[in-house]
Amino acid sequence: MNNFSYLQATQPKEATGAVRDNQQAAFIAGGTTLLDLMKLNVETHDQLVDINMLAFKGIEQTADGLRIGALERMSDVGENPLVMQQYPVISQSLLLAASPQLRNMASIGGNLLQRTRCGYFRDTAFPCNKRQPGSGCPAQEGENRGLAILGGSKDCIATFPGDLAVALVALDAVLLLENAKGKQRRVPLVDFHLLPGSTPQRETVLEPGELIVSVTVPAAAHTRKSMYLKVRERSSYAYALASAAVGLDVQGGQIRSARVALGGVGTKPWRSREAEKVLTGAPATEATFRAAAAAALREAQPREHNRFKVELAQNTLVRALTELTA
Amino acid sequence: MTDNFPPDSADRPDGPVPSDGRRSFIKQATGFLGLALAPPLISQAERLTAISKKVEGVTEMRLKVNGTVRTISAEPRVTLLDALREKLDLTGSKKGCDHGQCGACTVLVDGRRINSCLTLAVMNQGKEITTVEGLAKGEELHPLQASFIEHDGFQCGYCTPGQLMSGVACLKEGHAKTDGDVREWMSGNLCRCGAYPNIVAAIRQVEKSGFKS
Structure with missing residues (x-):
């Protein structure tokens, strides 16, 4: 790990200002992604700004729904009774992610900014357009078994690795951001992560120095009846090969509203309006679920080693919808 | 293992001992940085709580491990795991993968289990750290x-x-x-x-x- 200076910030402006004014600086909260990547020299920073003293805390019911402070830890949100009962898909996505130790460390804001596990990105011996713009993408023709089948480009097919963001994007979550001028803005999570296109190094809409303050999730019938299904190569402590976050409001066998997002298959947390369109107003039957899954994967562009994900993701979505309505 | 895990490199450029010969560069600026940056309308009480801390180079840090406060000299980049093993001779906590994948470095911080390889020693000052050496009570095993x-x-x-x-x-x-x-x-x-x-x-x-x- 390269050497760096450390600044413990006590006010948001101090933290955001330090990172805005120094392109080589980065925020640190839990550190579980950052220090991992700094040890690999994938990220190098000359200053780390510790934001753990900032008051971005709290897990609470508001008039409209749920509010989670960005510095809450994954474990605390995952095991929060309100979240478990009213927003099960959020709790499940958290408790199926990482390990208990990492969940005790990792913050909610940092988790949403988790970086890809693409082996080429993580190994500086290889070219990577995300790490070194313009250097190339060996994943296109290389080891792409774990990589994305939705949202990729000729420059990058790196999978977004997270689980929480998939659950949150399904439930129309909105992020509250704050920049170095102290100005706050709200960004729907679905618009927060960017498709790689020709600029895979740009992963989110965050401005230099801008911080995630909190996440809000509007309450609805489909938030309470929701679940997260994660398919992995071992039963715990692994990234998703495919996952599905689903929320349904079913009355008299008819689906009144539906929320669907997929993980492990997209270059960003993958909200599927196509699947939702099929589900909404249709009977809650396996035929409907199959049609929704087909719609969700219609645009899939698999590579040599990840063709299996097209069927796996569909089956994952069908099983999630089936279990939720059982 | 999924193939999302990278091919591991044998010569990881990390480790507790810097080789750049800059260990003589010692600087710690503890001050009211927050005060200087605070907007003029902020209350006096709020200003006085805004004590920021900047750490650069080899610096004294105080870690409370197994009930005892101990002082070490280390750079900000030293992980809690390296501080325990290399500075405090508490070699019970193991460095397996050094990337949070194996759990051999697990310790308790304020009663919660964490991977000590993925946190910085400087961030764990003022916290209660418990290592495997702190489990037994004298000769009596946990x-x-x-x-x-x-x-x-x-x-x-x-x-x-x-x-x-x-x-x-x-x-x-x-x-x-x-x-x-x-x-x-x-x-x-x-x-x-x-x-x-x-x-x-x-x-x-x-x-x-x-x-x-």
Whole structure:
């Protein structure tokens, strides 16, 4: 790990200002992604700004729904009774992610900014357009078994690795951001992560120095009846090969509203309006679920080693919808 | 393992000892940086709480480990794991992968289990750190240590300190009520020898004994 200076910030402006004014600086909260990547020299920073003293805390019911402070830890949100009962898909996505130790460390804001596990990105011996713009993408023709089948480009097919963001994007979550001028803005999570296109190094809409303050999730019938299904190569402590976050409001066998997002298959947390369109107003039957899954994967562009994900993701979505309505 | 895990590089450029010869560069600026940056309308009381701390180069840090406050000199980039092992001679916590994938470095910070390889020593000042060396009371083993011996919860022993610390936390959290629970909630601790069935048995016995940590 390269050497760096450390600044413990006590006010948001101090933290955001330090990172805005120094392109080589980065925020640190839990550190579980950052220090991992700094040890690999994938990220190098000359200053780390510790934001753990900032008051971005709290897990609470508001008039409209749920509010989670960005510095809450994954474990605390995952095991929060309100979240478990009213927003099960959020709790499940958290408790199926990482390990208990990492969940005790990792913050909610940092988790949403988790970086890809693409082996080429993580190994500086290889070219990577995300790490070194313009250097190339060996994943296109290389080891792409774990990589994305939705949202990729000729420059990058790196999978977004997270689980929480998939659950949150399904439930129309909105992020509250704050920049170095102290100005706050709200960004729907679905618009927060960017498709790689020709600029895979740009992963989110965050401005230099801008911080995630909190996440809000509007309450609805489909938030309470929701679940997260994660398919992995071992039963715990692994990234998703495919996952599905689903929320349904079913009355008299008819689906009144539906929320669907997929993980492990997209270059960003993958909200599927196509699947939702099929589900909404249709009977809650396996035929409907199959049609929704087909719609969700219609645009899939698999590579040599990840063709299996097209069927796996569909089956994952069908099983999630089936279990939720059982 | 999924192929999302990278091909590992044998010559990781990390480690606790800097080779750049800059250890003589010592600088610690502790001051009212927040005050200087605070907007003029902020109240006096708020200003006085805004004490920021900047650390650069080799600096004195105070870590409270197993009930004792100890002082070390280290750069901000030194992880808690390296500080424990290299500066405090507490080599019970092991460096397996150094990337948060194996759990051999698990310690408790303020009673919660964490991977000490993925946090900085400088960030853990003022916290209660418990390592495997702090589990026994003198010659009296912690019940989970005794149970590991009884159930043969290890072969080579390398992962054992992490398994013990994670197991103690798992019991305290109430996540050891069934064998399945233990397997799920101990999944962050890998054992290449494959002592898993015996580790589960050891933790379950302590849970059934009603031990409260």
